[in-house]
Amino acid sequence: MHPAIPYVTASVLFRLGVYGVLVRRNAVLLLMAVELMLNAVNLVFVTADATVKAELPAGGQVFALFVIVLAAAEVGVGLALILQLYRLRATVAVDEIPLAEPESQDVTS
Amino acid sequence: MTTTDVFLLVLGAVAVGSGARVVSTRHVVRAGLWLVVTLGAVAGAYLLLAAELVAWVQVLLYVGAVVVLLLFAVMLTRAPIGASADLDRDGWAGALVGTGAGLGLTALFLDGYRWQLVDRPAVGSAQLLGTQVFRNWVLPFEVVSVLLLAALIGAVVSSRPPAGGS
Numbered sequence: 001m002h003p004a005i006p007y008v009t010a011s012v013l014f015r016l017g018v019y020g021v022l023v024r025r026n027a028v029l030l031l032m033a034v035e036l037m038l039n040a041v042n043l044v045f046v047t048a049d050a051t052v053k054a055e056l057p058a059g060g061q062v063f064a065l066f067v068i069v070l071a072a073a074e075v076g077v078g079l080a081l082i083l084q085l086y087r088l089r090a091t092v093a094v095d096e097i098p099l100a101e102p103e104s105q106d107v108t109s
Numbered sequence: 110m111t112t113t114d115v116f117l118l119v120l121g122a123v124a125v126g127s128g129a130r131v132v133s134t135r136h137v138v139r140a141g142l143w144l145v146v147t148l149g150a151v152a153g154a155y156l157l158l159a160a161e162l163v164a165w166v167q168v169l170l171y172v173g174a175v176v177v178l179l180l181f182a183v184m185l186t187r188a189p190i191g192a193s194a195d196l197d198r199d200g201w202a203g204a205l206v207g208t209g210a211g212l213g214l215t216a217l218f219l220d221g222y223r224w225q226l227v228d229r230p231a232v233g234s235a236q237l238l239g240t241q242v243f244r245n246w247v248l249p250f251e252v253v254s255v256l257l258l259a260a261l262i263g264a265v266v267s268s269r270p271p272a273g274g275s
Binding site for chain 1: 110113114117120121124128129131132140141144147148151154155157158159160162163166167174175178179181182183185186195196197199202204206208210211212214215218219222223225226227228229230237238242245246249253256257260261263264265267270
């Protein structure tokens, strides 16, 4: 097995993810591109685990599992934020979000 | 070229091709469906790389849960069903940065590994991984459970309707 093949696959996937994050305007599509990047990192972890003899066995796979769990948590929180944004502004286009703090807004929570 | 190499090449091509569709398609729903193909191909690559448990967790969590959540979000934000023209902004900056990062990583990996041949590792069992998680990685495991709780509470709190509104 040549480890160069999955490594190059992972770097191309990462490249696609970076491109997607920078280019997409829809926040949901942006999250999908982030998932692509996380998958590329996982692929590197698993490939390294299969090719490098580490002191702890299966360390790369354990890391990949942790990354998968973190990705699930990230998607949950991200989608909650996107839905709240849609409820407030009726849009999910990330470049239409006003970054400045609104001047007068009664904050009652 | 061994059989594993051929399969890895094919799965990598599938993953990259459908990944390119994810970031370039004009249909929001189709992007989610192409993402399923990408994640499935990566799961197949995990199987070939002897990471059996990671592959099935990938299928369960990513293809099962994450993509379903994303499609839910697509529908709840009333994304148009047909093609929409304004999904992308100008692409040259993204292409430049992405290609730069990708080429850098590719050069790094190829410099590190060249075309060397590695024995295919023995198929890792769930038992080995479970032993590792609960023996050497217990503290991170517990921290992750706290983080999941925090994410759960955060998602509930931040998706509450605004106070005073309906």
